[in-house]
Amino acid sequence: MxxxxxxxxxxxxxxxxxxxxxxxxxxxxxxxxxxxxxxxxxxxxxxxxxNSAARAMRRGAFRTVGVVYHSLHSVGTHRSLEQISERAAAQGYGTTIMPLVAASGLAANGAFTRLVEMAVDVVIVVFPSPFGAGSLEIPTSLPAVVLGPPQGHGSSSVDFDQDSAARLVVEHLVDLGHPTVHHIAGPQESFAARARVETWRSILEAHGLRVPTLRYGDWSAESGYVAMRQILADEKATGSGAPTAIYAGNDQMALGVYRALAEAGLRVPEDVSVVGCDDVDEAAAYAPPLTTVAQDWAALGEQTMRTALAMAGGAAPSDTVLPMRIVIRDSTAPYRG
Structure with missing residues (x-):
């Protein structure tokens, strides 16, 4: 050469x-x-x-944001990356994407090391669940923002108010008179799923309502279908009758719920009210249109970049929680007894 x-x-x-x-x-x-x-x-x-890297080192800024993530399986991760990249570009920053081969602290730490070598100003960690093997060690020389609950390590965090997501759904269904609300949660290792489960349970208990057996999915429509079939079988076996209200952890699982209910001869919302979460573009086109909880992904991207640039400029770590809102459509109706 x-x-x-x-x-x-x-x-x-x-x-x-x-x-x-x-x-x-x-x-x-x-x-x-x-x-x-x-x-x-x-x-x-x-x-x-x-030599842009050398020039950036003299200036003390590379105008590049590093993003670490493990999987694009969930809508949340996909939309987060999309919004961060767009907002970074609008600020004149490039984005270096660093996918992980495994959801582990060891893999993440290796990614952090590579990003330091590649010269980025700040790293954003898309953090939907705990990293397993190995402790997470973000280098002190690398300002970091975690998308998820606060993790310490001198990093900032930006997250949606997962507690309010479950509260909005359960209170909506309880206000409609349903005797209880069945929940199909996301994966057990998910931070968001854990927070929503705790709130779902606590609200039902606060209203003196029965807490049904919790079912888990993996965010896919197929897992929602399987979980809904299990719920129907459980209720039949115990003689409790068909469920009347379902809270699915995301809109894809809600789609699987629709299928299972249709196969069982149950109508939405006449027999069973269904609520999802995420407000994906297709939610309004479900039959019937899906009641769901909306997350403002554009606001997430803006706040994440605002926090990231502040960290890159030497600001102290901060934690930001963004609100969520319920979008009521035609998949929920008053309890008919």
Whole structure:
């Protein structure tokens, strides 16, 4: 491989000083047209490429955000990455995406090391569940923002109010007179799923209502279908009758719930009210349109970048919780007894 041309080579070929080459490379004013043309010509002839990393180190900023994540399986991770990348670009920052081969502290720590070597200003960790093997060690030299509950390590956090998500759903269904609310939760290792389960249970207990057997899914429509069939079988076996209200952990699982209920000859919402979470684009097109909880992904992207840039600028760690809202459509109705 041929040696890479240096700024000194360009200066020598153009017959100007290193300072002049630097000004031209950085697009700075104060260089007469003749000298600028000679420098640009020399750059082309020598195939000179400015060393942006070295220049950034001198300035103390790389204008690059690193993002660490494990899987794009969930809607939340996909939308988070999309919004962060868009908001970063709007601020004039590039985004370096670092997928993990495993959801472990060891894998994450390796990613942090690589990002430090790749020269980023701040790292954003999309953190939907605990990392398993190995402790999470974010380098002190790397400002970090975690998308999820606070994790310490000197990092900031940005998250949706998962408690309010479950509260909005359960209170809505209780207000409609349903004797209880069955819940199909997301994966047990999910931070969001855990928080919603605790709130679901506590609200039912506060109203003096029966707490049904909890079922888990994996965010997929198929898992919602399987869980709903289990709930129907459980209620039949105990003689409790068909459930009248279902809270699915996300809209995809709610779609599986629709299928299981239809196969059982039960109608939504005449026989069973169903609520999801995420308010995916397709939720309004479900038959019937799905009542769900909306998360403002644009606000998440904006707040995450605002926090990330503040951390990169030396700000103290902070924790931000964003509100959620219920979108009532046609999949819920008053209890008919």
């Amino acid at each position: 041929p040696n890479r041309s240096s700024m000194r080579d360009v200066a020598r070929a153009a017959g100007v000083s290193l300072q002049t080459v630097s000004r031209v490379a950085n697009g700075e004013p104060g260089v007469v047209d003749d000298k600028r043309d000679r420098v640009l010509s020399a750059m082309r002839e020598l195939e000179y490429r400015p």
